[in-house]
Amino acid sequence: MKILVCISHVPDTTSKINFVENDTQFDTQGVQYIINPNDEFGLTRAMWFKEKSGASVDVISVGTAETEATLRKALAIGADNAIRVNATARDAQQVAKEIVAVMQENSYDLVIAGRESIDYNGGMVPGMIAALTGMNYLNNCIGLEIEGNQATAIREMDGGKETITSPLPLVIGAQKGLVEESDLRIPNMRGIMMARKKPLTVVEPTQEGQQVQTVSFEKPAPKGAVKLVDPENIDELISLLHNEAKVI
Amino acid sequence: MDFKLSEEHKAVQQAAREFAKTRLLEGVIERDSKMIHPSEQVAEMGALGFMGIMTSEKYGGSGMDALSYVLALEEISKIDASAAVIMSAHNSLALWAIETYGSDTQKETYLTPLAQGKNIGCFCLSEPEAGSDASMQRTTAEDKGDFYLLNGVKNWITNGGKADYQLVIAQTDPDKKHRGINAFIVEKNWEGVTVGPKEDKLGIRSSDTHSINYTDVKVPKQNRIGADGFGFKLAMQILEGGRIGIAAQALGIAAGAYELAANYSTIRSSFGKPIADHQAIAFKLAEMAMDIEAARMLVYRAAYLKDSGEPYGYASAMAKLKASEVAMKHTVEAVQIHGGNGYVKEYHVERLMRDAKITQIYEGTSEIHKIIIARNIRKGELALPI
Numbered sequence: 001m002k003i004l005v006c007i008s009h010v011p012d013t014t015s016k017i018n019f020v021e022n023d024t025q026f027d028t029q030g031v032q033y034i035i036n037p038n039d040e041f042g043l044t045r046a047m048w049f050k051e052k053s054g055a056s057v058d059v060i061s062v063g064t065a066e067t068e069a070t071l072r073k074a075l076a077i078g079a080d081n082a083i084r085v086n087a088t089a090r091d092a093q094q095v096a097k098e099i100v101a102v103m104q105e106n107s108y109d110l111v112i113a114g115r116e117s118i119d120y121n122g123g124m125v126p127g128m129i130a131a132l133t134g135m136n137y138l139n140n141c142i143g144l145e146i147e148g149n150q151a152t153a154i155r156e157m158d159g160g161k162e163t164i165t166s167p168l169p170l171v172i173g174a175q176k177g178l179v180e181e182s183d184l185r186i187p188n189m190r191g192i193m194m195a196r197k198k199p200l201t202v203v204e205p206t207q208e209g210q211q212v213q214t215v216s217f218e219k220p221a222p223k224g225a226v227k228l229v230d231p232e233n234i235d236e237l238i239s240l241l242h243n244e245a246k247v248i
Numbered sequence: 249m250d251f252k253l254s255e256e257h258k259a260v261q262q263a264a265r266e267f268a269k270t271r272l273l274e275g276v277i278e279r280d281s282k283m284i285h286p287s288e289q290v291a292e293m294g295a296l297g298f299m300g301i302m303t304s305e306k307y308g309g310s311g312m313d314a315l316s317y318v319l320a321l322e323e324i325s326k327i328d329a330s331a332a333v334i335m336s337a338h339n340s341l342a343l344w345a346i347e348t349y350g351s352d353t354q355k356e357t358y359l360t361p362l363a364q365g366k367n368i369g370c371f372c373l374s375e376p377e378a379g380s381d382a383s384m385q386r387t388t389a390e391d392k393g394d395f396y397l398l399n400g401v402k403n404w405i406t407n408g409g410k411a412d413y414q415l416v417i418a419q420t421d422p423d424k425k426h427r428g429i430n431a432f433i434v435e436k437n438w439e440g441v442t443v444g445p446k447e448d449k450l451g452i453r454s455s456d457t458h459s460i461n462y463t464d465v466k467v468p469k470q471n472r473i474g475a476d477g478f479g480f481k482l483a484m485q486i487l488e489g490g491r492i493g494i495a496a497q498a499l500g501i502a503a504g505a506y507e508l509a510a511n512y513s514t515i516r517s518s519f520g521k522p523i524a525d526h527q528a529i530a531f532k533l534a535e536m537a538m539d540i541e542a543a544r545m546l547v548y549r550a551a552y553l554k555d556s557g558e559p560y561g562y563a564s565a566m567a568k569l570k571a572s573e574v575a576m577k578h579t580v581e582a583v584q585i586h587g588g589n590g591y592v593k594e595y596h597v598e599r600l601m602r603d604a605k606i607t608q609i610y611e612g613t614s615e616i617h618k619i620i621i622a623r624n625i626r627k628g629e630l631a632l633p634i
Contacts, residue, residue: 069255076259186266189297189310192259 001055001146001168002106003046006099006113006125007074008036008089009067013118023216026119035070038114042174044183045144046112047078053146055110056080060102062087062095068200075195076187082198087205091212096128101206103133108169110151115140115173123173130171138164142177253319260316264323267296272328277593279330279454283446285410286331286454294365298324298335303343307355309363314489314551318496322547325500326507329603330454332500336493337406338362342369342415345431345486349474358413358433370411371490372402372434372460373483380616382417382483383426387462389418396420396432396472398440398465404610408458409443412436416462417483420476429479433471440465451602488561490611491568492554495547498571498607502543505575505582505600506536512586512595529585536578543571562624569617572607579604 011017011031018027035043049055059074061067062085071082085098103111116123130137142161143154151170155162156177172178187195229237241248253261271289279286293299301317303309310316317339325332346359346369361367378384387400398418405414414434421428434441444459474482510533513524523529546567553560579601583590590597608614624630 069258072255073259073262076263184270186270186296187259187263188295189260189263189301189312189316190305192256192263193305193311195259196256 001049001053001109003049003055003057003110003112004099004103004106004108005039005043005046005057005059005074005079006111006129007039007043007059007061007067007070008114008117008119009033009061009063009070010036010117010119013037017219019217019219023218024214026217033066033070035073036114036117036119038116038118038173038175039112040114040184041176041178042112042114042172043074043077043079044179044185045174046110047185048179049110049146050078050080058083058106058108060085060099062089062098062205064088071200072195073187075198075200076191077185078191080198082200084200084202085205086202090210092122092124092128093211094207096125096132097207098205099125099129100132102203103129110146110168111135111171112174113171115175126171126173133169133171135169135171136166137171137173138166139173141172141174144172144178253315257315257319260312261319261323263296264298264320265326267292267298268324268327272324272331276328276454277596277599279328280599281453281593283448283453285456286328286334287410289328289331290334290368290410291365293331293335299338299365299368300343300363301335301339303339303347303359303363307347307363308360309343309347314492314554315548318492318499318547318551321493321496322500322503322544325497326504328454329497329501329600330452332497333406333452333455333494333606334368334410336490336497337371338369338411340490340493341371341486342411342413344489345371345415345473345482346433348485349478349482350433351470351473353470354433354473362413367412368407368410369413369415370405370407371486372405372408372414372416373487374403374405376401376403380613383429383480385417385419385429387416387418388422389416389420389430389432389467391420392466395469396430396467398432398434398462398467400462402460402462404447405458405460406455406610408460409446409456414441414460415473415486416467417479418462420479424477426480427477429483430476431473431479431482432467433473434462434465434467438465438467449606451599451604451606453602487611488564489554491564491617492547492550492560494607494611495543495550495564495567495571498568498575498604499540499543499547501600501604501607502536502540502571502575502578505579505597505604506533506540508595508597508600509533509536509582509585512589516587516589523585532581532585536581539574539578543567543574546570562621562630565612565617565620565624568607568612569614569621572604572614575604575607576601 012034015031020027046057057079058081059079060083113126138153140156141153142156145152152165297310300309305311362369389396389398416432416434420430440463442461447457550563550567582597589595
């Protein structure tokens with residue numbers, strides 16, 4: 001089985017978020033980058049298939065040279081090959097089209113992408129890959145088993161779960177639950193050394209791509225000061241909740 | 249001159265940081281309070297390759313350089329200085345000596361399981377009457393032809409309770425003074441080896457520190473490391489490299505306390521603004537940042553010299569002295585910045601302050617390091633700017 005895991009290179013979850021260029025660009029100053037957590041859940045499950053059934057695992061990212069450290073981490077965790085499409089990721093359709101172009105050169109049985117990246121939260125790439133390739137698509141997966149040519153996935157739904165079967169090839173939208181946070185792997189030292197020798201192929205983009213333009217980003221308003229209300233003064237609390245916070 | 253870490257070095261740093269945050273942070277306060285050894289976490293450190301980080305791959309190690317070792321120790325020490333000293337004593341005292349001077353048989357028998365983290369190692373040099381003056385060994389290893397008969401007591405042995413293999417320094421020929429000293433690999437399970445009770449310490453409380461008694465222990469001749477009389481020289485060389493590990497530990501303790509203090513100072517307000525905006529606190533943070541960065545440069549440089557195959561004795565002495573002084577000074581300041589909260593365990597800085605003290609004492613006290621640096625000056629080695 002050949003697995004492709006799509007990796008987004010995203011700011012660390014503890015990063016301070018600021019915008020520049022009239023609030024149209026993310027300020028990357030001093031920001032540490034990580035593997036998008038939803039992608040990492042998928043990568044960890046892919047490693048499980050590799051160890052259990054000898055699947056090969058490729059990782060792909062659309063990004064500039066800075067994303068290579070993130071791809072190397074995926075290699076250190078155990079991926080076999082990495083591919084970087086040499087383009088700045090601008091929108092979901094461009095990213096999906098570039099990944100599909102690479103997929104046409106190497107066929108995959110299973111494509112895993114995080115259900116959304118934690119930076120721009122578009123949540124569209126895995127669906128677009130499925131649409132562009134005609135592969136089946138299961139999103140919000142919290143469980144995945146594969147037997148022969150048949151996948152059994154568990155999807156998270158509002159207030160419940162759904163178990164679905166599908167033949168391969170298949171695109172999976174990964175999230176927490178596919179594996180747990182405690183299952184995530186820290187690269188071991190030997191893995192880091194080996195990652196240096198594993199292939200990281202850089203391919204040129206196939207198209208210009210950008211379809212949408214960001215007009216501006218806006219941060220949520222800063223939290224206001226805390227108001228302390230005397231526990232005896234319920235009327236004041238109700239008045240504040242009704243007139244000021246407008247929640248009741 | 250290039251001050252940038254390579255991608256591999258950053259990856260090691262990142263992996264150690266991730267390990268420390270996800271595996272060591274939880275339970276660190278309880279382990280410290282109750283002196284619980286982090287055995288599970290040490291096993292994970294073995295699986296991740298930290299327990300044989302500098303040992304060659306041929307013997308099951310990770311084959312990385314001293315800078316990788318330093319970066320990993322720094323990150324681990326920020327969260328748990330006890331786990332860090334377990335790793336440091338194991339790697340740079342026990343493993344380094346066996347890999348550098350051990351026979352092929354010694355390497356196959358002892359180094360491989362140690363480097364894989366399956367077994368733990370310790371270095372037994374200090375004695376009740378021989379600390380800084382390590383040449384005054386009272387532990388004896390009498391040459392009995394086929395074996396040595398080992399008798400004596402070793403004190404303050406890091407990993408003493410958990411170590412399966414001990415690197416023991418003992419006097420074979422008292423007439424030759426330090427030239428009559430030898431180093432031996434001793435197995436914990438051998439008859440006559442008795443590990444004393446765990447020391448109840450001020451800091452690094454979850455690391456296990458013990459005294460070890462040797463009573464008529466028969467040590468096979470093939471377990472002596474190097475030629476007859478090589479033990480003292482070996483011990484001094486071990487400490488030269490070991491100092492880099494403790495320097496990295498001290499650096500991590502200081503940096504961990506600084507990170508906590510810097511963060512706390514932005515969320516704690518007084519007189520209508522974050523305390524970081526009060527000059528009294530801002531100046532403390534500025535001094536912390538500057539001193540830690542200076543210590544970091546010394547520590548990384550000592551590792552770099554070791555990796556380059558250049559003499560690093562004075563550099564590791566400077567790094568260890570500076571980093572441990574910075575750790576002590578600024579963990580105290582970190583507690584001060586935290587005010588009353590800093591005095592309770594929940595905020596971690598009081599533990600880091602207690603942990604910092606030992607870095608001024610073990611693997612050569614601050615005073616001994618000044619002597620080492622001064623001797624290098626007298627030899628003319630530090631006459632010019634470096």
